């Protein structure tokens with residue numbers, strides 16, 4: 001039995017020294033010192049020993065337990081230190097590695113133009129009004145003095161959302177003006193920016209969806225002089241103080257009289273260049289005095305109040321401001337293009 005214990009000691013110490021990880025070490029502890037372990041198994045055979053031998057073997061067995069416990073403890077410390085070293089070297093933080101660059105977005109060139117324009121309008125005392133893109137056909141057309149069958153209804157006749165043709169995509173932001181006039185009492189001074197939809201094929205200057213910004217002023221005694229003064233101030237701030245403007249007679253169903261407004265080409269100052277197609281003038285916006293029928297349709301008495309309205313395409317404004325030759329670039333979202341602004 002002494003030999004058995006001696007052999008077991010040798011085997012156990014060799015196994016403990018040879019193990020490389022903590023789990024195996026724990027398995028060895030159970031195998032040798034556990035309740036069903038090998039040392040215990042030997043002790044159980046002691047019943048067959050003589051009374052003289054029993055205490056001696058018992059002592060040897062206890063000594064073996066202590067030796068193995070000590071060996072396990074030493075090996076555990078070694079392995080724990082080793083695993084800590086490994087973890088430290090694995091999780092090493094190298095503060096000299098360059099940081100990750102955070103990509104910061106920027107405003108889209110058209111939204112930049114819109115913000116600039118809105119700033120100017122707010123400075124002139126306008127407030128901002130918004131409305132739905134799917135709009136009552138009555139607000140899109142009828143109340144704006146565009147009766148069923150009117151030729152100017154054609155380009156805005158796009159998508160209807162119901163069998164009765166009561167709802168359609170708005171072809172301009174003018175229905176927002178209808179909503180404002182129906183819900184507010186004059187004096188009214190609003191601008192309404194937003195998306196509009198038309199029957200246009202996509203090319204360098206057209207898109208079936210684009211953005212407009214429209215303005216409306218209604219008050220007592222508003223005249224064409226107020227319209228000209230307001231638009232001259234706007235164009236001066238957008239394209240430089242003293243930019244010459246030209247008001248050409250035009251027809252819109254919802255204004256009377258109506259005019260288109262040109263500004264002197266800010267590239268060539270009127271001499272003629274590719275930007276203005278050699279004309280020296282650039283068409284900027286449409287405007288006019290609100291038609292009495294429109295005021296009446298919206299519950300405002302044209303005998304007491306008068307007003308003017310104007311509208312322009314935001315894409316076109318952006319193209320002129322930043323010298324962009326193709327409208328499609330604004331929607332294609334090519335970052336190489338957008339990053340320039």
Ligand SMILES: [Zn+2]
Pocket residue numbers: 265266267268269270271272273274275276277278280281
């Ligand atoms: Zn020019």
